[in-house]
Amino acid sequence: MSPQPQLAVRGLAKRFGSDFSVSGVDLTVGTDQVVALLGPSGCGKTTVLRCIAGVETPDSGEMRIDGTTVFGDGVSKRPEDRDVGMVYQNYAVWPHMTVAENVRFPLEHADHDIPAAEYDERVTTILELMQISDLADSPATALSGGQKQRVALARSLVHDPELLLLDEPLSNLDSELRTQMRYELQRVQRELDISMLYVTHDQEEAFYLADRVLVMNDGEIVEAGTPRELYDRPSSPFTRQFLGxxxxxxxxxxxxxxxxxxxxxxxxxxxxxxxxxxxxxxxxxxxxxxxxxxxxxxxxxxxxxxxxxxxxxxxxxxxxxxxxxxxxxxxxxxxxxxxxxxxxxxxxxxxxxxxxxxxxxxxxxxxxxxxxxxx
Known part of the structure; x- marks a missing residue:
C-alpha cells in the first residue's frame, strides 16, 4: 500500500467574474516530495497555492493535508489551522520586528505541537539552519533581499509544518542570489525532509528543485511529469514552447x-x-x-x-x-x-x-x- 500523500487536491475550481477561472485542478504532493507548479504569469498557479493555504476560498473541490480535510464536505479550515508554511514572492517580513521576532511569530499564532518552553530553542535552531544566526537582533529594515528571503523561509519552517508552499520565492533576487538560494532550498528540504509545492514561471528553478513538475496554462494543468520527461519529450506543443x-x-x-x-x-x-x-x-x-x-x-x-x-x-x-x-x-x-x-x-x-x-x-x-x- 502506497503512503498517504502529504497534499491531495481534487477538482479545485475558483472563478473570478467572467474573465478568468481555475478549473478542475488535481494535484498531489507525496511525503518528502517537491512538486513544482510551472506556468506563465496569469495562468492561475498562485490562485491554486492561495486556495491550498486558505487565503482564498475555492468555489468547489476538496483539499486534504496529511490525510485531514482542510476544504470540502462542509469544512474550510483557517490558514493558521492547516499546518503549512508559506513563503511569498515579496518576503512579507514585518519591518517593525527584529529577525528573531519575525521568526518567532508563527510559534505564537499558528497551530502546532511545539511547547512554549521550547520557542527560544526552536528559533535559534532554525536561524542556524538558514545561516542567519548573526542577524537575530537585527531590524528587518536593515536586511538585504537575500537575507529577507532567508528570514521568510525560517519563519515558514519554525513551527515544523508538514507542507511548505512557496510562491515565486526567488523572483525578486538577482541572478547570483537566485542560484545560491536554489541550492539553499534544496539543502533545507533534504535536511528537514519536508514536502514542498513550489510555484514558479522559471523552468530552471522548477527543474532544479522538483521531483515532479505540473505545467499550467489558462487555469488548467495541461501536463505533468518528471523534469527529465518534460525536458526530453513533453506531450503538448504548449509545454515544448514554454520550456524554452x-x-x-x-x-x-x-x-x-x-x-x-x-x-x-x-x-x-x-x-x-x-x-x-x-x-x-x-x-x-x-x-x-x-x-x-x-x-x-x-x-x-x-x-x-x-x-x-x-x-x-x-x-x-x-x-x-x-x-x-x-x-x-x-x-x-x-x-x-x-x-x-x-x-x-x-x-x-x-x-x-x-x-x-x-x-x-x-x-x-x-x-x-x-x-x-x-x-
Missing amino acids: VRNHFAGRVEASPAGERIVRTGVVEFDLANADFVGGEASGQPDGGDGTAVMCFLRPDDVDIGQFGESGDGRIELTGRVVAEGILGDAYEVTVGFEDAETELVVHTDPYRDFEQGDEVRLQIQPRRLQVYEV
Missing part, C-alpha cells in the same frame, strides 16, 4: 510521389519518419497523415554551424546569414535568417566563435532532433 525551445515553425505533412510523409515548412523540408513525431490531440487519432498541420521544435543546441563535408546520413543542410549574435552565458548565440523565409533559427555554439551580422553561415540538423507535434 526557441526555434519553432509551422508546417504541413504532404505525401511524396514515393508515398513518404514529408513535412514542408517555410525553412526546412524533411521526412517525418526520420524526425521525432510526438503526435497531438487535434484529430483524436494523431497519425501525421497527409495534410496534417504540425508545429516543429528544435533546440538551439541541436543545430551545428560551420563547414561540412559529405555526410550521407540524411542530415538537413541550410545556408543563411547572421542577423544577430552575441555571448549568452556559456554559449555564443547566433540568429540566422534565410532568403525568402520568414523563419529564423537560433543556434548555440562554442563561445570562442565570432561572427558578424551579414556573414554567410552553413547549418546542419539531424532530423531526429526535430520534434513534431500535430496541431
Whole structure:
C-alpha cells in the first residue's frame, strides 16, 4: 500500500467574474516530495497555492493535508489551522520586528505541537539552519533581499509544518542570489525532509528543485511529469514552447510521389519518419497523415554551424546569414535568417566563435532532433 500523500487536491475550481477561472485542478504532493507548479504569469498557479493555504476560498473541490480535510464536505479550515508554511514572492517580513521576532511569530499564532518552553530553542535552531544566526537582533529594515528571503523561509519552517508552499520565492533576487538560494532550498528540504509545492514561471528553478513538475496554462494543468520527461519529450506543443525551445515553425505533412510523409515548412523540408513525431490531440487519432498541420521544435543546441563535408546520413543542410549574435552565458548565440523565409533559427555554439551580422553561415540538423507535434 502506497503512503498517504502529504497534499491531495481534487477538482479545485475558483472563478473570478467572467474573465478568468481555475478549473478542475488535481494535484498531489507525496511525503518528502517537491512538486513544482510551472506556468506563465496569469495562468492561475498562485490562485491554486492561495486556495491550498486558505487565503482564498475555492468555489468547489476538496483539499486534504496529511490525510485531514482542510476544504470540502462542509469544512474550510483557517490558514493558521492547516499546518503549512508559506513563503511569498515579496518576503512579507514585518519591518517593525527584529529577525528573531519575525521568526518567532508563527510559534505564537499558528497551530502546532511545539511547547512554549521550547520557542527560544526552536528559533535559534532554525536561524542556524538558514545561516542567519548573526542577524537575530537585527531590524528587518536593515536586511538585504537575500537575507529577507532567508528570514521568510525560517519563519515558514519554525513551527515544523508538514507542507511548505512557496510562491515565486526567488523572483525578486538577482541572478547570483537566485542560484545560491536554489541550492539553499534544496539543502533545507533534504535536511528537514519536508514536502514542498513550489510555484514558479522559471523552468530552471522548477527543474532544479522538483521531483515532479505540473505545467499550467489558462487555469488548467495541461501536463505533468518528471523534469527529465518534460525536458526530453513533453506531450503538448504548449509545454515544448514554454520550456524554452526557441526555434519553432509551422508546417504541413504532404505525401511524396514515393508515398513518404514529408513535412514542408517555410525553412526546412524533411521526412517525418526520420524526425521525432510526438503526435497531438487535434484529430483524436494523431497519425501525421497527409495534410496534417504540425508545429516543429528544435533546440538551439541541436543545430551545428560551420563547414561540412559529405555526410550521407540524411542530415538537413541550410545556408543563411547572421542577423544577430552575441555571448549568452556559456554559449555564443547566433540568429540566422534565410532568403525568402520568414523563419529564423537560433543556434548555440562554442563561445570562442565570432561572427558578424551579414556573414554567410552553413547549418546542419539531424532530423531526429526535430520534434513534431500535430496541431
